[in-house]
Amino acid sequence: MRADARRNRDRVLEAARAVFAERGASASTEEIAAKAGVGIGTVFRHFPTKEVLLEAILLDRVAKISAEARRLTTAPDPGAALLALVKHMVEQGATKRMYINALADAGLDSLGSRVGQSTVGREMVDELGALLARAQVAGAIRHDIGVTELIALVVGVSRAAEYTAWDGGVLARTLEVVIDGLRARG
Amino acid sequence: MRADARRNRDRVLEAARAVFAERGASASTEEIAAKAGVGIGTVFRHFPTKEVLLEAILLDRVAKISAEARRLTTAPDPGAALLALVKHMVEQGATKRMYINALADAGLDSLGSRVGQSTVGREMVDELGALLARAQVAGAIRHDIGVTELIALVVGVSRAAEYTAWDGGVLARTLEVVIDGLRARG
DNA sequence: TGACAAACGGAGTGCGTACTCCGTATGTTG
DNA sequence: CAACATACGGAGTACGCACTCCGTTTGTCA
Numbered sequence: 001m002r003a004d005a006r007r008n009r010d011r012v013l014e015a016a017r018a019v020f021a022e023r024g025a026s027a028s029t030e031e032i033a034a035k036a037g038v039g040i041g042t043v044f045r046h047f048p049t050k051e052v053l054l055e056a057i058l059l060d061r062v063a064k065i066s067a068e069a070r071r072l073t074t075a076p077d078p079g080a081a082l083l084a085l086v087k088h089m090v091e092q093g094a095t096k097r098m099y100i101n102a103l104a105d106a107g108l109d110s111l112g113s114r115v116g117q118s119t120v121g122r123e124m125v126d127e128l129g130a131l132l133a134r135a136q137v138a139g140a141i142r143h144d145i146g147v148t149e150l151i152a153l154v155v156g157v158s159r160a161a162e163y164t165a166w167d168g169g170v171l172a173r174t175l176e177v178v179i180d181g182l183r184a185r186g
Numbered sequence: 187m188r189a190d191a192r193r194n195r196d197r198v199l200e201a202a203r204a205v206f207a208e209r210g211a212s213a214s215t216e217e218i219a220a221k222a223g224v225g226i227g228t229v230f231r232h233f234p235t236k237e238v239l240l241e242a243i244l245l246d247r248v249a250k251i252s253a254e255a256r257r258l259t260t261a262p263d264p265g266a267a268l269l270a271l272v273k274h275m276v277e278q279g280a281t282k283r284m285y286i287n288a289l290a291d292a293g294l295d296s297l298g299s300r301v302g303q304s305t306v307g308r309e310m311v312d313e314l315g316a317l318l319a320r321a322q323v324a325g326a327i328r329h330d331i332g333v334t335e336l337i338a339l340v341v342g343v344s345r346a347a348e349y350t351a352w353d354g355g356v357l358a359r360t361l362e363v364v365i366d367g368l369r370a371r372g
Numbered sequence: 373t374g375a376c377a378a379a380c381g382g383a384g385t386g387c388g389t390a391c392t393c394c395g396t397a398t399g400t401t402g
Numbered sequence: 403c404a405a406c407a408t409a410c411g412g413a414g415t416a417c418g419c420a421c422t423c424c425g426t427t428t429g430t431c432a
Binding site: 142143144148151152157158159160161170173176177180181182185 | 243331334340341343344346347356359360368371
């Protein structure tokens, strides 16, 4: 692969991350090309479809969550670890739309979900599942929910945040309600 | 106003409600016209812009929530009343996208929110606020949240449901977490 | 450094969709 | 029932956007 090709590929990915995060998935390819400082043709040579480009970024995000979850699997307090991860995901998701779309997609098994059927996507679900199970065994988290519900809650709070012009306080309090709801009753 | 004009106006509204609910706000005007059994021109004569049509429907939905909230203001158990309303809103919202978009919009004060700045929108927020306050005074709901947080939670759970191919059980359990989180801790 | 494959840029194409325009049809009124 | 304003239908227009094509440029390697 030629040096300029690799350089431009990276630039496009970087620009796409920024533009999608700011404008959502409906952002135009032209804007991405402009931000990357390349022609439109170059974008489409590296990523034959807008969807492919989107997918590349989503998979990257999911992989990062997955890594974070794996890191926390060995944390001393399983309950605190899970709640911290939830908090982290929501806070990331509140500012970066793509982040949360990737999550939502990964939570799906259904046809039409690319991330959900990818290896990376399944890995993340497994990782989250392990973390959740540990927290439940430790008695910190209620037993009547699974990974799907957990993902749904994170996606929900983030997605709500997407539309509202909140100050941070509202997000924090909303998240607090969800976290309290997740705790095992005792 | 001529008789056929009024009849067609109603048909268009009805069709728009159905189509937007099913396909989301990005549904095409042509599909609405077809479903209503009228020409495209007729749609645009009655609603000069797609946005205006959307707004008309959203305001109607918001008004309905408002009415429901007002009805519940005199219920014997304020806590149960609020939780019932939350449940109702989420269950409606899970199948009817527009429903929840109207809500999200009404929760905003910011510029660019049409519903939020309308009289109907403000009324609904007030109505919900009254219901929430009563439930809090009765000691059923935690005191550290306001209407904004309440709306955010409803919007969040509904919006999460929008993307996932859930069976009803997941929605129910997710909602349960939120409702438990809303309760005053004892 | 010359030759060539690889990559580039961006005008062009096709398509979907919001919105307009005007000839035709229809409800209304005296 | 005639005359007219009002409303209708849907072909046409404008525009944005994903994606293609090809003449030009650039990196690589003998």
